[in-house]
Amino acid sequence: xxxxxxxxxxxxxxxxxxxxxxxxxxxxxxxxxxxxxxxxxxxxxxxxxxxxxxxxxxxxxxxxxxxxxxxxxxxxxxxxxxxxxxxxxxxxxxxxxxxxxxxxxxxxxxxxxxxxxxxxxxxxxxxxxxxxxxxxxxxxxxxxxxxxxxxxxxxxxxxxxxxxxxxxxxxxxxxxxxxxxxxxxxxxxxxxxxxxxxxxxxxxxxxxxxxxxxxxxxxxxxxxxxxxxxxxxxxxxxxxxxxxxxxxxxxxxxxxxxxxxxxxxxxxxxxxxxxxxxxxxxxxxxxxxxxxxxxxxxxxxxxxxxxxxxxxxxxxxxxxxxxxxxxxxxxxxxxxxxxxxxxxxxxxxxxxxxxxxxxxxxxxxxxxxxxxxxxxxxxxxxxxxxxxxxxxxxxxxxxxxxxxxxxxxxxxxxxxxxxxxxxxxxxxxxxxxxxxxxxxxxxxxxxxxxxxxxxxxxxxxxxxxxxxxxxxxxxxxxxxxxxxxxx
Amino acid sequence: xxxxxxxxxxxxxxxxxxxxxxxxxxxxxxxxxxxxxxxxxxxxxxxxxxxxxxxxxxxxxxxxxxxxxxxxxxxxxxxxxxxxxxxxxxxxxxxxxxxxxxxxxxxxxxxxxxxxxxxxxxxxxxxxxxxxxxxxxxxxxxxxxxxxxxxxxxxxxxxxxxxxxxxxxxxxxxxxxxxxxxxxxxxxxxxxxxxxxxxxxxxxxxxxxxxxxxxxxxxxxxxxxxxxxxxxxxxxxxxxxxxxxxxxxxxxxxxxxxxxxxxxxxxxxxxxxxxxxxxxxxxxxxxxxxx
Numbered sequence: 001x002x003x004x005x006x007x008x009x010x011x012x013x014x015x016x017x018x019x020x021x022x023x024x025x026x027x028x029x030x031x032x033x034x035x036x037x038x039x040x041x042x043x044x045x046x047x048x049x050x051x052x053x054x055x056x057x058x059x060x061x062x063x064x065x066x067x068x069x070x071x072x073x074x075x076x077x078x079x080x081x082x083x084x085x086x087x088x089x090x091x092x093x094x095x096x097x098x099x100x101x102x103x104x105x106x107x108x109x110x111x112x113x114x115x116x117x118x119x120x121x122x123x124x125x126x127x128x129x130x131x132x133x134x135x136x137x138x139x140x141x142x143x144x145x146x147x148x149x150x151x152x153x154x155x156x157x158x159x160x161x162x163x164x165x166x167x168x169x170x171x172x173x174x175x176x177x178x179x180x181x182x183x184x185x186x187x188x189x190x191x192x193x194x195x196x197x198x199x200x201x202x203x204x205x206x207x208x209x210x211x212x213x214x215x216x217x218x219x220x221x222x223x224x225x226x227x228x229x230x231x232x233x234x235x236x237x238x239x240x241x242x243x244x245x246x247x248x249x250x251x252x253x254x255x256x257x258x259x260x261x262x263x264x265x266x267x268x269x270x271x272x273x274x275x276x277x278x279x280x281x282x283x284x285x286x287x288x289x290x291x292x293x294x295x296x297x298x299x300x301x302x303x304x305x306x307x308x309x310x311x312x313x314x315x316x317x318x319x320x321x322x323x324x325x326x327x328x329x330x331x332x333x334x335x336x337x338x339x340x341x342x343x344x345x346x347x348x349x350x351x352x353x354x355x356x357x358x359x360x361x362x363x364x365x366x367x368x369x370x371x372x373x374x375x376x377x378x379x380x381x382x383x384x385x386x387x388x389x390x391x392x393x394x395x396x397x398x399x400x401x402x403x404x405x406x407x408x409x410x411x412x413x414x415x416x417x418x419x420x421x422x423x424x425x426x427x428x429x430x431x432x433x434x435x436x437x438x439x440x441x442x443x444x445x446x447x448x449x450x451x452x453x454x455x456x457x458x459x460x461x462x463x464x465x466x467x468x469x470x471x472x473x474x475x476x477x478x479x480x481x482x483x484x485x486x487x
Numbered sequence: 488x489x490x491x492x493x494x495x496x497x498x499x500x501x502x503x504x505x506x507x508x509x510x511x512x513x514x515x516x517x518x519x520x521x522x523x524x525x526x527x528x529x530x531x532x533x534x535x536x537x538x539x540x541x542x543x544x545x546x547x548x549x550x551x552x553x554x555x556x557x558x559x560x561x562x563x564x565x566x567x568x569x570x571x572x573x574x575x576x577x578x579x580x581x582x583x584x585x586x587x588x589x590x591x592x593x594x595x596x597x598x599x600x601x602x603x604x605x606x607x608x609x610x611x612x613x614x615x616x617x618x619x620x621x622x623x624x625x626x627x628x629x630x631x632x633x634x635x636x637x638x639x640x641x642x643x644x645x646x647x648x649x650x651x652x653x654x655x656x657x658x659x660x661x662x663x664x665x666x667x668x669x670x671x672x673x674x675x676x677x678x679x680x681x682x683x684x685x686x687x688x689x690x691x692x693x694x695x696x697x698x699x700x701x702x703x704x705x706x707x708x709x710x711x712x713x714x715x716x717x718x719x720x721x722x723x724x725x726x727x728x729x730x731x732x733x734x735x736x737x738x739x740x741x742x743x744x745x746x747x748x749x750x751x752x753x754x755x756x757x758x759x760x761x762x763x764x765x766x767x768x769x770x771x772x773x774x775x776x777x778x
Contacts, residue, residue, distance in 0.1 A: 045706035076720025
């Protein structure tokens with residue numbers, strides 16, 4: 001009796017496994033039109049997903065005679081999932097990538113993506129849509145491996161001030177170009193309200209206002225000047241510059257004079273969400289059209305954004321969101337054609353971003369929409385394609401995308417546009433340096449303790465951690481890259 | 488003499504008390520955050536006793552009860568089916584290893600032991616399950632990969648070996664089949680061990696989110712723990728997206744909502760645990776002496 005029971009269970013298991021096996025592989029390829037598979041991040045638990053993708057497929061089939069298998073993976077798990085999909089050599093056509101999540105450069109160096117240069121000649125509309133400077137930002141070893149999604153790509157430093165204080169202290173804020181220029185404002189603010197607010201700067205955001213571009217990322221030595229001769233690129237340690245010293249000395253001055261919060265504030269405390277305006281005289285971040293409105297939504301009260309530096313096009317900014325074609329794709333030409341369609345057609349991108357009108361959102365006017373409090377469909381426009389064509393959500397200025405386009409097209413070219421460093425030989429040093437800088441950054445940026453002595457200590461420790469090796473290696477790679485570009 | 492006795496009792500108990508508190512407090516804080524209003528958290532920070540009780544985050548969580556009830560169902564199905572199947576397979580495997588008269592005992596033991604030391608690696612494992620077994624978006628992908636745990640099998644084997652061989656012989660003389668020996672004689676005599684392994688298995692299935700993340704893309708098959716993981720990792724993703732300067736208008740989930748999800752996901756396990764605890768303690772001590 002027991003034996004029969006056991007056998008039935010085993011048999012059932014086998015049948016179920018085999019049953020699933022047959023259902024795979026029905027792609028419907030040889031029936032005249034192509035089915036593409038597109039992986040991107042989203043929230044697939046939203047109730048209206050199926051309906052939206054069904055509608056989208058009807059339109060896509062009519063317009064370019066293809067069908068797309070929209071594989072939306074959870075935002076939070078996207079990287080882990082897509083990593084396995086790529087590593088296992090699964091058959092897919094398009095996937096979303098960036099320099100901060102599902103790393104573009106890493107994937108390119110692993111050979112996961114297809115170079116698009118030749119294919120792009122067959123999709124002239126797409127090639128023309130994106131300005132050559134921006135295409136250059138996606139190049140790795142001279143080749144394009146992804147279609148950047150147009151959104152704010154130029155990087156500039158922005159100052160974010162609660163609007164009530166901005167109105168009150170306008171004269172003190174209009175001429176701010178550097179961190180030091182904020183001094184009259186912070187003095188007046190702390191006196192008038194009798195508070196010692198917690199302030200600080202994110203170096204990765206503020207460096208543009210000093211004309212410096214960091215090349216290897218947060219807290220890692222290795223930077224270049226943004227201005228000056230295009231062919232004279234000198235790599236240096238940004239923490240050894242007079243600008244950095246001036247910045248931390250300013251923080252110390254404010255702290256010692258009692259304008260800012262006394263004692264060390266933990267990073268958790270500093271980054272807590274929804275800080276009331278009185279504790280938040282200013283913040284520093286990336287400036288972009290509509291950025292103030294975005295910050296306001298996050299904070300819960302109006303915030304004004306002031307751009308305090310020139311805008312620069314950097315590879316980092318450009319590769320912050322792209323769609324790439326898999327090296328294993330069976331239909332690369334069709335895949336690029338589809339990307340061209342998504343990036344140039346207004347109807348499809350809005351359908352894929354916001355869903356169906358009347359069900360998932362309501363239109364306020366031609367270009368503005370209102371989303372319900374709990375959304376029934378939600379994709380990120382910057383993940384799906386060209387944001388210039390997408391509707392604006394309520395509250396954003398009507399000219400957001402025109403303004404974005406203007407900034408992107410007029411931004412100064414970083415000298416390093418199109419250069420992607422090979423991090424392999426300096427991995428260890430980068431990690432060491434990062435941990436050195438992270439252990440000093442809080443004390444230094446808040447001006448607690450003996451700043452000059454600690455800065456010297458940090459620089460000495462950076463030297464032992466291998467900062468010089470990073471600088472020399474980076475310089476070597478940049479020189480080699482410059483040579484290939486000249487030819 | 489009496490005083491020393493007091494110290495002897497007091498000191499270890501004091502440290503145990505501290506340990507117990509350090510285990511309980513974080514959980515109490517999680518519960519407290521989940522029933523506190525978000526604005527209060529921002530204003531005053533966390534506290535063990537909530538200042539103003541508000542069940543808003545639970546209301547939000549259960550606003551679309553279909554999703555969470557569905558995740559509960561999935562987790563329960565996977566846990567029950569997984570545990571039953573897993574116990575079924577492991578008990579029989581362990582019994583075979585425990586019988587000294589079985590010829591391939593050593594080879595099978597080694598085969599099992601080998602998997603504790605070496606494995607094929609993550610990517611080949613992923614390829615096996617998605618390509619060869621075609622279990623993507625299939626509930627079996629959540630059950631089969633964790634069916635046999637080598638360590639648990641050895642634990643069970645040790646228990647089964649504790650049953651005197653003469654009992655088995657007596658049963659056989661009375662005409663019992665191997666299955667009858669296992670289920671009528673061995674199992675009832677090893678309830679401690681079976682209960683221990685059972686709760687290990689239940690916990691593993693209940694807490695698993697990793698397999699769900701790797702193999703399940705269909706949101707109807709999300710388990711509770713994966714939903715929780717999703718809420719948490721989404722926060723991280725949005726922060727990254729923000730730092731990368733993309734124009735995102737998506738909202739970061741609230742602290743209290745996240746904690747409410749935690750409570751909902753962990754709740755049932757906390758209820759179940761005390762019932763098993765009796766066996767659990769017994770099981771561990773027996774295993775350690777015999778092992």
